[in-house]
Amino acid sequence: MAVLVDITKCIGCEGCSVACKMYNGLDFKAKPRNIKDGHLELDDNRWTVIQEFHTANDDLRFVKKQCLHCLEPACASACFSKAIQKDEKTGAVVYYPDLCVGCRYCMVACPYSIPKYQWNEQFPQVAKCQMCESRLSKGDAPACVSACTTGALISGDRDELIKKAHEIIASDSRYVNHVYGEHEVGGSEWLYISDVPFEELGFKQVSDTPVTNYSKSYLSKVPFFAAGWALFLAGLTYYNHRVEKNKKDQDDENKDKED
Numbered sequence: 001m002a003v004l005v006d007i008t009k010c011i012g013c014e015g016c017s018v019a020c021k022m023y024n025g026l027d028f029k030a031k032p033r034n035i036k037d038g039h040l041e042l043d044d045n046r047w048t049v050i051q052e053f054h055t056a057n058d059d060l061r062f063v064k065k066q067c068l069h070c071l072e073p074a075c076a077s078a079c080f081s082k083a084i085q086k087d088e089k090t091g092a093v094v095y096y097p098d099l100c101v102g103c104r105y106c107m108v109a110c111p112y113s114i115p116k117y118q119w120n121e122q123f124p125q126v127a128k129c130q131m132c133e134s135r136l137s138k139g140d141a142p143a144c145v146s147a148c149t150t151g152a153l154i155s156g157d158r159d160e161l162i163k164k165a166h167e168i169i170a171s172d173s174r175y176v177n178h179v180y181g182e183h184e185v186g187g188s189e190w191l192y193i194s195d196v197p198f199e200e201l202g203f204k205q206v207s208d209t210p211v212t213n214y215s216k217s218y219l220s221k222v223p224f225f226a227a228g229w230a231l232f233l234a235g236l237t238y239y240n241h242r243v244e245k246n247k248k249d250q251d252d253e254n255k256d257k258e259d
Contacts, residue, residue, distance in 0.1 A: 001091050001136045002158035007194040009152035012062035019147035020048045044116040044127035063201050067114045067129035068188035069093045074211035078109035091189040092131035165193050186210030
């Protein structure tokens with residue numbers, strides 16, 4: 001399952017944002033925690049946002065931002081506890097909080113800076129769009145797609161959506177000849193077409209090479225390092241305990257001699 005976003009059709013109604021909050025039980029009253037260059041950015045309570053841009057012709061364009069759900073997600077590759085996994089059936093990159101150890105490697109690895117951390121929570125977790133994986137598994141579209149009334153969001157098979165995107169671009173000279181997400185960092189489940197260059201709409205310019213191509217050889221050693229570090233700490237704790245016990249025994253022995 002993939003989603004094609006036609007930026008020319010978005011009117012900024014925020015219906016997708018409301019649907020996302022309702023379906024995922026996010027707080028409607030929470031104040032924005034991340035604003036950059038006048039744009040509302042994703043945070044742990046906002047898994048999708050609509051950003052407003054003025055074009056060179058002073059036209060308005062509204063851009064929906066959320067996790068792109070990469071075909072080869074760097075976040076999942078960086079997560080040695082398997083708290084983030086790519087669901088091969090639905091295409092969603094899903095976060096499983098029960099497996100998370102709070103290392104935040106996913107935040108460092110993501111080329112789009114998508115995962116956010118719940119800094120204000122007593123027991124913090126990582127937060128990001130789950131692409132409504134439970135809906136996808138039943139054959140339904142993500143909640144945000146179902147709430148879109150203008151046709152700006154279309155869900156379906158990724159290959160078919162890419163074909164449709166190129167057909168739209170070829171039939172209308174307004175569009176930029178680029179499907180964002182088709183090749184970026186190996187491709188993603190979320191695809192965009194636009195009549196304005198993507199760099200003017202806040203999209204990151206990234207390589208077509210998946211981040212995992214660079215990281216696999218290093219990240220494969222992380223579990224062994226983590227296990228080794230845990231053994232070292234356990235050994236250090238045992239050593240300190242033995243030292244303290246021997247010292248206590250020696251003090252007790254010296255006390256008995258004095259008595």
